[in-house]
Amino acid sequence: MKRPLNPRTREQLLGSLYGWPMGGWFTIFFTVPLAIIILYSFMKRGLYGGVEFTLTLNAYREMVNPSFAMVLVRTIWISVTATVLCLLISLPCAYAMARSKHQTFLLFLIIIPFWTNSLIRIYAWIFILSTEGLINSILIKIGLIDEGLKLIYNNGAVILVLVYMYLPFAILPLFTTIDKFDFSLLDAARDLGATKFTSLRKVMLPNIKSGVSTAFIFTFIPIFGAYTVPLLVGGKDSTMIGNIIVDQVSKTRNWPLASAFSMILTLVSLIGVFWMLYTGKREEQMKKDGPKRTPQALESTVKAHHRAASKGAR
């Protein structure tokens, strides 16, 4: 007869049996590859691709090159612009969806383009914007212009297509948070004399902060690491970090440099994610603490109020 295990050992054993197949998979195919990238970024470049195993900061020094700095600045500029545009469009959309009676249908409408193959969506924009594309041929036909406008292969096109691709990433989390919001609070604010805009800004916005930060991160991270959109609709001056990484791996075969750039991308993403988790946690905490006001909470509210007031006076 089998000797019964002690409950703690049994739990340990069963938990590992359930959890570690996935844990092992991620260790081999995610943690180890990521560790290799970190390691490679401190290695010397091999002559024919690959690396030589000597510790060096060469890759990071190469990054300070002005043309790479330009790419970094451009990546930040394009991603911030596209993300902010996404959020500005998504907020009213999510609000309208949350207040609508046809929520499932509207969600369905948002999800269809979201699930359609991304290359097909990029291709559709190439079809519309290109020099012999739809817009130009319509404009020529009605006689507004004589030759095609340059609508594609520039940063404007990159931003337009990025916004198009990542709008659903912003709308969906915003919708989930706004949907949980108690709309009678808005009516209360209006009854107390606030204008519609003020009530939205001062009553709703603080309550959906975690949704806004989630939407920001969900759009910002993939846009920051974008590769296909700048490649297919961008021009010579639209290269982003993602493109540099790929070029360094496949064309120049400078693996340490590609790894170093990947490190930047990873770090930015991780900072974003932790910030998102932090705002989410804090909001939960505040909701939990709700009615019982600790002195510290009161103090910080007063301070925030003073800060706001002094800003207003300036």
Add this chain to the structure above:
Amino acid sequence: MSTYIHKKKGPSFSSTVLLFTIIFLFIPLFVVTFFSLNSSKGMQWEGASLIWYKKLIFDSPSLWTAFRNSLIIALSSSATAVVLGSLAAVGIKWYRFKGKSYIITVSYLPMVLPEVIIGISMLIFFSAVKIRLGMFTIYVAHTTFNLPFVFMLVTARLDEFDYSTVEAARDLGANERQTLTRVIIPSIIPAVLSGFLMCITMSLEDFVITFFVSGPGSGTLPLYVYSMIRYGVSPVINALSFVMILGTMIIAFSFRRFLKVVAASS
């Protein structure tokens, strides 16, 4: 009495924005569909025809190979992800064991890191351990990015699950295997199946990660689309686009129907 609630002056600002956004989201899809039916190659409308669909179906042998590869990878990687992800969700929800918080952390990271990073790190890893790029490497990569979603969906389902059911089963003499197959699995099956469907769509959709880890002869459907786009604008891509949009809609519809059936039965 507040009057502004009932004051309706046409559609509000937010619903107008929503309307335009939906139009914006659908315009490209409609445009390619419309022009896939055009008999001429250019932007001039010269009557409807199905000539591009004919070309797509009968003159593109590599399309069918790519489609077959895509299906094989989607099914195999989703199946692996569903098994590993569901088991892990059960283990992490109900047991304490060594390395638990590590597993939780690494299970969320692939979901939030940019695809380029996942792709590059896998490419460098495979070449470091000298595994030839091909169907197997694509399968591994797809399983890796599918796993977090299964894990998340099943964990969410388990959050609603009453653990006393499991305790009751044990009190009544069920062993670990019986508890798993008779109590736990039936109750998480809706989440498992919707995770499976989600994995299939993501796997069929993925381009960036596949692009890095694919080798000669292992091209998937998105890679085929990519090579066509690089070659230039062509009505055949329009036809392919419409077929893929239609496929997406069918999957989305069946997903919705499926969720409704599940909701009704439980």
